[in-house]
Amino acid sequence: MTRSKATSIRWTQVLAVAAAAIVSIAACGGSTSGGSTANQPPTANMKPLASIGAGEGRLNLIAWEGYTDASWTDPFTQQTGCKVNAKYAGSSDEMVTLMANGGGGQYDMVSASGDADLRLIYAGDVRPMNTALIPDWSNFQPQFKSPSFNTINGVHYGISLQWGPNTLLYDTTKFPTAPTSWSVIYDSKYSGLVTVPDNPIQIADAALYLMKHQSSLKITDPYELTQPQFDAAIALLKQQRPLIKKYWGLASQEISLFQNGDVVVGAAWPYQTSTLKAANAHVNDTIPSEGATGWADTWMLATKAPHPNCAYLWTKYISTPKVQAQQAINYGETPVNSKACTEMDAIQAGSCAQYHADAPASYFNTIKFWKTPIATCDDGSQRCLPYSKWQLGWTSVTA
Amino acid sequence: MAANAVLRPRAPTGWARAQALVWRRPWLRASLLLTPPLAWFLVVYLASLALLLVTAFWRINSFTTAIERVWNLDNFQTLATDATYRTIIARTVGMAALVTITDALLAFPFAYYMARLASRRAQTLLFAAVLLPLWASYIARVYSWILILAHNGVLNWSLLAVHLPAANIGYTNVAMWLVFSYVWLPFMIIPTYAALERIPESLLEAAADLGARRLRSVSDVVVPLALPGLVAGSIFTFSLTLGDYITPILVGGAGSSFIGNVAYSNVGIANNVPFAAALATVPVAIMAVYLLGAKRLGAFEAL
Amino acid sequence: MEGRLARLGLQAWSALVLLFLFFPILLILFYAFNSSNVESWPIAGISVKWFAVTWNDPEVRAALFLSLQAGLTATALALLLGSLAAFGVHRLAFFGRDFVSLLFVLPLALPGIITGMALNAFFNFNGLSLSIWTIVVGHTTFCIVVVYNNVLARLRRTQGSLVEAAMDLGANGWRAFRDVTLPLISTAVVAGAMLAFALSFDEVIVTTFTAGAQNTLPLWIFGAIRFGQRLPEVNVVVSFVILVTIVPVVIAARLTGGEGVARMQAGGRN
Numbered sequence A: 001m002t003r004s005k006a007t008s009i010r011w012t013q014v015l016a017v018a019a020a021a022i023v024s025i026a027a028c029g030g031s032t033s034g035g036s037t038a039n040q041p042p043t044a045n046m047k048p049l050a051s052i053g054a055g056e057g058r059l060n061l062i063a064w065e066g067y068t069d070a071s072w073t074d075p076f077t078q079q080t081g082c083k084v085n086a087k088y089a090g091s092s093d094e095m096v097t098l099m100a101n102g103g104g105g106q107y108d109m110v111s112a113s114g115d116a117d118l119r120l121i122y123a124g125d126v127r128p129m130n131t132a133l134i135p136d137w138s139n140f141q142p143q144f145k146s147p148s149f150n151t152i153n154g155v156h157y158g159i160s161l162q163w164g165p166n167t168l169l170y171d172t173t174k175f176p177t178a179p180t181s182w183s184v185i186y187d188s189k190y191s192g193l194v195t196v197p198d199n200p201i202q203i204a205d206a207a208l209y210l211m212k213h214q215s216s217l218k219i220t221d222p223y224e225l226t227q228p229q230f231d232a233a234i235a236l237l238k239q240q241r242p243l244i245k246k247y248w249g250l251a252s253q254e255i256s257l258f259q260n261g262d263v264v265v266g267a268a269w270p271y272q273t274s275t276l277k278a279a280n281a282h283v284n285d286t287i288p289s290e291g292a293t294g295w296a297d298t299w300m301l302a303t304k305a306p307h308p309n310c311a312y313l314w315t316k317y318i319s320t321p322k323v324q325a326q327q328a329i330n331y332g333e334t335p336v337n338s339k340a341c342t343e344m345d346a347i348q349a350g351s352c353a354q355y356h357a358d359a360p361a362s363y364f365n366t367i368k369f370w371k372t373p374i375a376t377c378d379d380g381s382q383r384c385l386p387y388s389k390w391q392l393g394w395t396s397v398t399a
Numbered sequence B: 001m002a003a004n005a006v007l008r009p010r011a012p013t014g015w016a017r018a019q020a021l022v023w024r025r026p027w028l029r030a031s032l033l034l035t036p037p038l039a040w041f042l043v044v045y046l047a048s049l050a051l052l053l054v055t056a057f058w059r060i061n062s063f064t065t066a067i068e069r070v071w072n073l074d075n076f077q078t079l080a081t082d083a084t085y086r087t088i089i090a091r092t093v094g095m096a097a098l099v100t101i102t103d104a105l106l107a108f109p110f111a112y113y114m115a116r117l118a119s120r121r122a123q124t125l126l127f128a129a130v131l132l133p134l135w136a137s138y139i140a141r142v143y144s145w146i147l148i149l150a151h152n153g154v155l156n157w158s159l160l161a162v163h164l165p166a167a168n169i170g171y172t173n174v175a176m177w178l179v180f181s182y183v184w185l186p187f188m189i190i191p192t193y194a195a196l197e198r199i200p201e202s203l204l205e206a207a208a209d210l211g212a213r214r215l216r217s218v219s220d221v222v223v224p225l226a227l228p229g230l231v232a233g234s235i236f237t238f239s240l241t242l243g244d245y246i247t248p249i250l251v252g253g254a255g256s257s258f259i260g261n262v263a264y265s266n267v268g269i270a271n272n273v274p275f276a277a278a279l280a281t282v283p284v285a286i287m288a289v290y291l292l293g294a295k296r297l298g299a300f301e302a303l
Numbered sequence C: 001m002e003g004r005l006a007r008l009g010l011q012a013w014s015a016l017v018l019l020f021l022f023f024p025i026l027l028i029l030f031y032a033f034n035s036s037n038v039e040s041w042p043i044a045g046i047s048v049k050w051f052a053v054t055w056n057d058p059e060v061r062a063a064l065f066l067s068l069q070a071g072l073t074a075t076a077l078a079l080l081l082g083s084l085a086a087f088g089v090h091r092l093a094f095f096g097r098d099f100v101s102l103l104f105v106l107p108l109a110l111p112g113i114i115t116g117m118a119l120n121a122f123f124n125f126n127g128l129s130l131s132i133w134t135i136v137v138g139h140t141t142f143c144i145v146v147v148y149n150n151v152l153a154r155l156r157r158t159q160g161s162l163v164e165a166a167m168d169l170g171a172n173g174w175r176a177f178r179d180v181t182l183p184l185i186s187t188a189v190v191a192g193a194m195l196a197f198a199l200s201f202d203e204v205i206v207t208t209f210t211a212g213a214q215n216t217l218p219l220w221i222f223g224a225i226r227f228g229q230r231l232p233e234v235n236v237v238v239s240f241v242i243l244v245t246i247v248p249v250v251i252a253a254r255l256t257g258g259e260g261v262a263r264m265q266a267g268g269r270n
Helices: A003-026 A070-080 A092-103 A114-122 A135-139 A183-188 A202-213 A227-243 A251-259 A270-278 A309-316 A321-330 A340-347 A360-366 A388-397 B002-007 B013-024 B027-054 B074-081 B083-117 B122-137 B138-149 B153-161 B173-197 B201-209 B216-242 B247-249 B259-268 B275-297 C004-031 C047-054 C058-089 C097-109 C112-125 C133-156 C160-168 C172-199 C205-210 C216-228 C231-255 C257-266
Strands: A058-063 A084-086 A110-113 A161-164 A167-171 A194-197 A243-249 A265-268 A282-285 A292-301 A367-369
Touching: A058 A092, A058 A309, A058 A388, A058 C058, A070 A084, A070 A309, A070 A321, A084 A282, A084 B201, A084 C058, A084 C216, A092 B259, A110 A114, A110 A309, A114 A292, A114 C216, A135 A321, A161 A265, A161 A321, A161 A367, A167 A183, A167 A243, A183 A194, A183 A202, A183 A265, A194 A202, A194 B153, A202 A227, A202 A292, A202 C160, A227 A243, A227 A360, A227 A388, A227 B138, A243 A251, A243 A340, A251 A265, A251 A270, A251 C216, A265 A270, A270 A321, A282 A367, A292 A309, A309 A321, A321 A340, A340 B173, A360 C097, A388 C058, B027 B275, B027 C004, B027 C058, B027 C097, B027 C112, B083 B173, B083 B216, B083 B259, B083 B275, B122 B173, B122 C004, B122 C172, B122 C231, B138 B173, B138 C004, B138 C216, B138 C231, B173 B216, B173 C004, B201 B216, B201 C205, B216 B259, B216 B275, B216 C097, B247 B259, B247 C160, B247 C257, B259 C112, B259 C205, B275 C097, B275 C112, C004 C058, C004 C231, C058 C097, C058 C172, C058 C231, C097 C133, C112 C133, C112 C205, C133 C205, C160 C172, C172 C231, C205 C216, C216 C231
Parallel strands: A058 A084, A058 A110, A194 A243, A194 A265, A292 A367
Antiparallel strands: A110 A292, A161 A292, A167 A265, A167 A282
16 A cells, blocks of 8 residues: 555646546547646656567466467467466456556556556556567557557557457347347346446446437537436436346356346347357347447556566567457457458458458447546536446446 | 484483473463464454454545545445445345355254264265365356356256246346355354264253153254354354355346445455445444354354 | 154255255266357267366466465464464463454454455555465465364363373473374364365455465466356366365265364355
């Protein structure tokens, strides 16, 4: 807690910039915030590695389920001698907590999503990275080279990885054609047959739905909700609760729920779809007309990473077109490396187009990327509800 | 050194004298022996508990989640006023009580059979059978119930095979009740068996001689003597259910959060340790009352 | 003195309880042979491939090794501290005795999540980085009581006069301990050590809060379950552990007879 105290002091100084930076993601997803150097993140002046040295033989990662599949970690270990040790986290919050726990020093890297990145950067838990050491960085899609969620004042706090939508997963025996609206997960017809993630950020999914179906609420951004908008989203979720068989916390739970016929429809990650399909389950997924929430992930380097060379070797490896393609197909997401397209089609014909790796810009705009809700709304007012209120609201729905 | 000791047989005298000194003064002996374990508990365990209690009166910065050492009662106020937490606490305590009663009912006849009717050999084997599940991963044992209770699981498959309607108890509180009763059952059987085994045969014979019928001798003689064992077991089944969060995560449905889940998600996910610490005072208070009651019933002798 | 009917009823009840205890475990053994890595009933197909996969999985080996290491260290520490405490308290009817007993039983009687959170806060507060040693500290804390209870119970039952007799015959305190007390309590010590190790080996909750990047076997199992693609490996590992422990558990049950093992009850912690 000595450490916490220190960071809290730093925080009082950087809070405003952090808030501005987070808002800027919402605004356009492109512009970098122009904070003054006095309000730099705590690690801004740390010199990134100039060259990659010999691997330390080990690499401790905090990752989403499915991000450290043996099909690409084993070759990596063979090539570099770095043994990969992965700890899976089920939410961005969990990643942030794991990285902060014990003052850091346990983990080397985290595959953080946009809603965790700035929290990690401004808490000083991650450090600048040298893009010159990642040859494939120059091949990244332009919007992922220096996105505002991992690059501040031109300093890169991580290397973009993959991105994708949260999808609607359904049982094809119950839905011969794909549902076109998220309304199916709020429909009492499927009472006791629905599953959604056990995660406060799920409130944004309800808000996204209300954005299209209750225009009087005037929701413009599902992550920026004023009290009446928030209350409407919570009311919708409370109304949904009797329909829920289980709020899933682990990806494998949703897989098991669909496989065993306990549910017929639910909110999911593409990972569940690909695993279920591989097991010949009757499922498919879709992005309904309302659009979807989603994520853009970044490999970030821990400030006290015990194995920085292995971390760079890993980032370099995971950015290559072939591994990018492997992960994209395995998980069902879109690679940031523009050269991954041909590799994807080589592994599975048509997969490049299927996952939009060829034309990302228009697809990119249909996804509302995860970010941390804060009190400051886009218009600069303080009427929005911060994430701590989201957590309390979510507990009141699910408990 | 060893050679020296042989050459100078009188050398250990001082040591022997010290030994005798310590031996003759039980207080000295006790304090010498007790210092290391008590120091361990004081420095590690009690200090940790005290710190946790103090943390409950702090708060976190709502944006950065860094702990701010500002004294306040907000956490306790939230606990007291928010109906959500009352529901969760009531659910947890209710389940712990139900599981404890279920396990006592399951365990008593089994332990009775083990202690008083089974042959020596069978006794050993039954005992090993009760201990063995403790070695099979607790998480894996809980997980296997998902396969049993799922919609297309073993249970419904068997029911359908004999033309019975499907039982849809997967991911419900009923499922949690079953699984909790299952995983903690050995902890109830073992102390109950130990208590039953200690009842002298002569006592039962005396009861029979005095004309007590079988059932009465069981209810009047055996049950009171086995009670400390049952209560000792109940401490474990109750406390283990009270603090668990893995069973609700794996087999619970919507609305299955326990105190443990809220505490765990506040520490491991939301990084709100102060609130989790405030919530933790609830099971601590409940167990304090429980332990006092258990002590009155003589359960500590049976521990 | 029980009637035939009552006897039959008790027998049937016991059989049902055994079935209840072992059916899920049999299911785990059965699913170790599942050919698919998504578990559903009935089984997709029979395969032994997961045994080879598990055997060659370095993560499983590392986790098993860490669990053994942490378990053995914690057991050794608990043996030392628990026995010292039992000898210290034994034959002393002082007022603090109840306090000591209550103190030692607290980590088992309070929910594990309390112990885990408290230790986690303590380590963070002191700036101690989480490692195998923080795991060992946590495990030792709740294992001490098991050894303490076993040894104390045996000491209460052994005749203090035997030790006095030995000393009257000229044995010094150490010799009396080595030649008289130690043989009398040895099975209780073995029973306590076995249970302490068992508790440590399968502990999840306290470990979750005291482990850093390293995985003990139960933490690996939880990770594998949440990941979902390695469920068959979990079944193989659990089957392996059960098969390996059957013999020692039966031997311990026999060795310590009714009494010694019966005192192993204090095994509360998962």
